Amino acid sequence: MRPFQNIRIAIEALRANKLRSALTMLGIIIGVGSVVSLLSVGNGAQESILAQINGIGTNLVTVVPGVLTLNTSRPPAAGSIGAGARPLTDADARAIEERVSNISGVAPEFTANGTTITFKRTNILAAARAVTPDYLMVRNQTIGEGRWIESSDMSTAARVVVLGADAAESLFGELSPIGERIKVANVPFTVIGVLNRVGGGFTGNPDQSVYVPLTAGYRSLFGSRAAYRGDNRVSVIYISALNNDELETVAEEVTTVLRSEHRLKIDDEDDFTVLTQEQFLSIAGAITGILTIFLGAIAGISLLVGGIGIMNISLVSVTERTKEIGLRKAVGAKRRTILIQFLVETVTLSVIGGFAGIFLGWMVATLISATGVLQATVTPNSVALAVGFSFMVGLFFGIYPASRAAALQPIEALRYE
C-alpha cells in the first residue's frame, strides 16, 4: 500500500459522501470561525486600551489627591477623586518642578467638567482645563492649527483658549476658529489654537475639552472655587520623566517632595496617589484580562457547539461507517490502512474547514473593524488554538469510532446495527 493510495481512498470516501463531509466541515468552520473572531475582538479591545494608555503620554507620572487603591478604584478621572481629602495645589506642582530631578516637565491641571462653551448661538458642554505651557509636551498632544498656550499667556493671565478637536468641530464645523471669540462659562475668551485629535483617554475625553492658561482659569473662571489656604488647587499633576528608566525614581522623589510639602509625619499615610504608566497598564491589564477570559469562554462554548456538531454527524454515521469498514476489511483492508484512511479524511476536513473557519473569523473581524468600534486583530495564537481544538475534536469523533470498528472481525462490523 503506497501512501498515495491511502490518500486516494480517503479522498474518494470524502467525495462519495459530500453531505456528511460538508456538515462535519461546517462544525469545524463554525468552531474555528467563532474562536478566531471572538479572540480578535478581545485582542482588539486590549490593543486599543493599551494604545490609549500609551496616548496619555510617555514616561508619565500622574499625581492625584487622596488615596487611591488599585484594586477598588476606577481609573482616575481628573478632579473627581479624593474630593474630601487634602487637595493638590499649584505650590505642590512648583515644588516638584524645583526639587525632583530627571524630569522634562510638570503640568498641573485644574479641571471644570461640564462647562458651557458658547460661540454665537451654539452651546456645548466640555471640560474646561486650566493648564501650563508644559502640558502639551507632557500629555503628548500636538497643535493642529494656530498655537499653544505660551509663558506670556501665563504671566498676563490672558483670556485665550485652545480647543480640543471635537469641541472645535461642534462649535465651528468647517470654519477656522482661530481669532474667534467664544464664551467659557460666560467669560469671553479668544481662540488661539486647535489640538489634533487624540481619541478617548483615561482622564476624560481630551478632544471634548478646551484649554486655558492656568492663571487665567484662576483669575477669570474658577475664583474662590480653586482657592486653598492662600494657594490654588489643582485637580491633577502630570510629570514627565526624562526617560523610562527614571520613572520609578521620579515617582519616589515626587512622593518624598509631596510628603514634605504636606508636612506628613514618618508614619502618616500618603494623602495623595502617585501613579506611573506601568500602574495604569496593570489596571488595564486586569480589566482586559477579564474581558479576554469572558470572550474566551464564549469562544469555548462555540467550539463546544461546533464539536457537538461534528460529534453528531460522526455518531449518526457510525453505523454506516462501521459497515463500510467491515466491507473494506472483508475485501482486504488492513487495520492500519483503515486508520490511515480515517486520519487522512479527518486531516483533510480539518485543514479545509480550518482554513475556511479562519477566513470566516477574519471576515467577521474585518466587519467589526469596519464599524469603527474597535480594531479587531486576528492573532496567530487564536488561529493555532482554534485549529488545534477542532482538529482534536475531529480526530476524537472520527478516529475513535473508526479504530474501534477497525479492531472488529469484518463479519461483526458488517453485522453492526
Next chain:
Amino acid sequence: MNDIPVNLKAMIEARGLTKVYKMGTTEVRALNGVSLDVFQSEMVSVIGQSGSGKSTLLSILGALDLPTSGSYKLDGREVATMRDDELAALRNQRIGFVFQKFNLLARSTALANVELPLTYAGVPSRQSRKRAAETLTLVGLGDRLDHKPNELSGGQQQRVAIARALVNNPSIILADEPTGNLDSRTGEEILELFHKLHEEQKITLIVVTHDPKIAAQCQRVIKLRDGVVVPDDDTRPLMTYEALRNATLSEHSDSH
C-alpha cells in the same frame, strides 16, 4: 479430456471447527465440530435449516471470522491462528466473498466498488480501473460502470458484488445465499453466471443456499444441522479422492 487440470489436493481442509457465541450467561454453539474438505475447482453447496450454522461456517471459511476452536487450512496454510494483517491479505488475494445483501459502497460507482480489492492490493489506479472494467464486462455489466448501486437492479448489484469477488483472481469464491434477495428468474441468471465462471475459469465455489434447485446444480451438497455436518441420504456422501475424481471428470466431459 486431459486438458482439464484436476488438482486433487484439498484446497480447504477444515477439522473440528466450532464457533461459540456467548450471550451473557448462555452460550450458542453455532458450529459444533465441522470437518470438511473442498477440492480445487469444485462447486459445492451448503444447505441446512435456518440457524443451522451455514453463515457462520462460510464466514470462517472466508476468513471474515475466526473459529472458537478447530483447524482450518486454506491451500495448506493454517488460517485459524493467523494475525489480523495476514487474514486481510488472505481475504484480499485468495478469497472472493459474495453476500446476500450485496454490501456495496452505496455512494460509489460500480467501477469504484469493483476496484476496491485491487486498491487494497496496491494495484496502481489506471491498471485497477482497467481490470475492474474488464471484470464488470465479464459479469455482463460493461455498460453500467458509472452507475451507483441505487441506480442498478438487485440482480445487477449482485453482479457487481460478484465482479468485486472475482477481480483479484481468488482461488475460491464463497457466496452466502447470493440469490436470497432476488426473484427466482434473476436468481437463475446469477446462478448461470456462477456456472459459467466455474466452467470457464475453473473457479472453486461454495454456495450457501436454501433453494434445493440450486443445491441440485452443484457437484456436491454439504448439509448442516445444529452446527454439524450430516451425511444425508438425499445428498451425496462426502467423497473420497477417487470418487471425486471420477465425478469431476465425468461432469466436465458431460458439459462439453
